Every structure is written in C-alpha cells, then in structure tokens.
Amino acid sequence: MWYEIILRFALSVFVGGLIGYEREYQNRPAGFITHILVCVGAAIIAMIQNQLVQDSINLTLMYPQLANSLKIDSGRIISQVVSGVGFLGAGAIIHNKGSVTGLTTAATLWVVACIGIACGMGYYFLSITSTIGVYCVLVVLKKVKFRIQDKISNKEV
Structure with missing residues (x-):
C-alpha cells in the first residue's frame, strides 16, 4: 500500500x-513549482477519496447493518478540486490594455x-x-499556431 502512495506521488511530481x-x-506566471504543487495536491485529494471509499466498504463489510446508512459519493471531493483549480487559473489570467494573457x-x-487526480486514482x-x-x-502545436x-x-498585408 505505501509503495502505491509513493508511486502516485512521484508520478504526479514528474508529470x-x-x-x-x-x-x-x-517565462509564464505559473511555472515549474506551481504546476507540481497543483498536480500533487490533486493527487493527494484523489488518494483521500479512494481511501474514504475503501473505509466505507470496510465498515459495511464489518457491520452489515450499516449498509443502508453508509453512503459515499466517490466523486464529491474530486469535483471540488476541478472547480477550485478553476479559481486558481483565473488568477493567472491578466487583462491589460485590451489584451488578455495567461489563458x-x-x-x-x-x-x-x-x-494529478488520475495519478492519485492510480490511472498510470x-x-x-x-x-x-x-x-x-504546448510544444509542437505552438509552432503550428x-x-x-x-x-x-x-495575407492581411
């Protein structure tokens, strides 16, 4: 179990x-460390979500009478990450003199x-x-752009 956590963490740092x-x-506003931290944070939340589901299953197996009262939404915490990071991303968007950068x-x-969520869930x-x-x-299609x-x-000239 601990090796899975280390593997998921290491993969999220790498990607x-x-x-x-x-x-x-x-030379963009959010760089190397910011992207690592966002990815690792999302992976941690995904691993917590996995553990919550597993804990709920284990409790239900130990105490079958709790089966109707223990409910877990396996996507609830993850959905909060997806919307929360949108707020963080909004901070990277800069509106300056008619131009928008940071998108x-x-x-x-x-x-x-x-x-990061995929790493945390174990989808390697x-x-x-x-x-x-x-x-x-980011690298290849930028040249095409x-x-x-x-x-x-x-053409306009």
Whole structure:
C-alpha cells in the first residue's frame, strides 16, 4: 500500500513538473513549482477519496447493518478540486490594455490538476498519456499556431 502512495506521488511530481517546465521555459506566471504543487495536491485529494471509499466498504463489510446508512459519493471531493483549480487559473489570467494573457497557463493548471487526480486514482497509463499529449500540444502545436498566425498576418498585408 505505501509503495502505491509513493508511486502516485512521484508520478504526479514528474508529470506536473514536465508541464510546469514548459511554462517556466516560456517565462509564464505559473511555472515549474506551481504546476507540481497543483498536480500533487490533486493527487493527494484523489488518494483521500479512494481511501474514504475503501473505509466505507470496510465498515459495511464489518457491520452489515450499516449498509443502508453508509453512503459515499466517490466523486464529491474530486469535483471540488476541478472547480477550485478553476479559481486558481483565473488568477493567472491578466487583462491589460485590451489584451488578455495567461489563458494557456490557466488551462495548464486545470489540466495538471486533472492529471494529478488520475495519478492519485492510480490511472498510470492515462496519467502518462495525458502528460505526453499536453506537452506535445504546448510544444509542437505552438509552432503550428505561429505558422498559422504568420500566414494570416501576411495575407492581411
């Protein structure tokens, strides 16, 4: 059991750090450490949620008469993380003189929280695949975006 906790924690540090590294490299407001902390926090909440469900099952098995009174919503705490991180992401969005910046950073904070939940729930393949996908979007598709913007700006001239 303890090795699962360590594995989930380590994976959340790694995947949050990888995405945070890209944001740090781009000199964005929420970088390496922020993304790690968001991912780890989400993983911790997911592990707590798992444990609460397991504790409820164990109590029901020990005391069958409690079966009708013990209810647990397996997504309740996790849903609070998803909405709470939205608030954190809103702080990364800056409105300055008609332009808005920080939307990508806000989105990466939210997606890192979701990946952290996947780590905490023990969905390793989903965690790793999601991280690779997000990293590719941030690094590879950014180049595609700049090419599209260049074509649009050249067309207007």
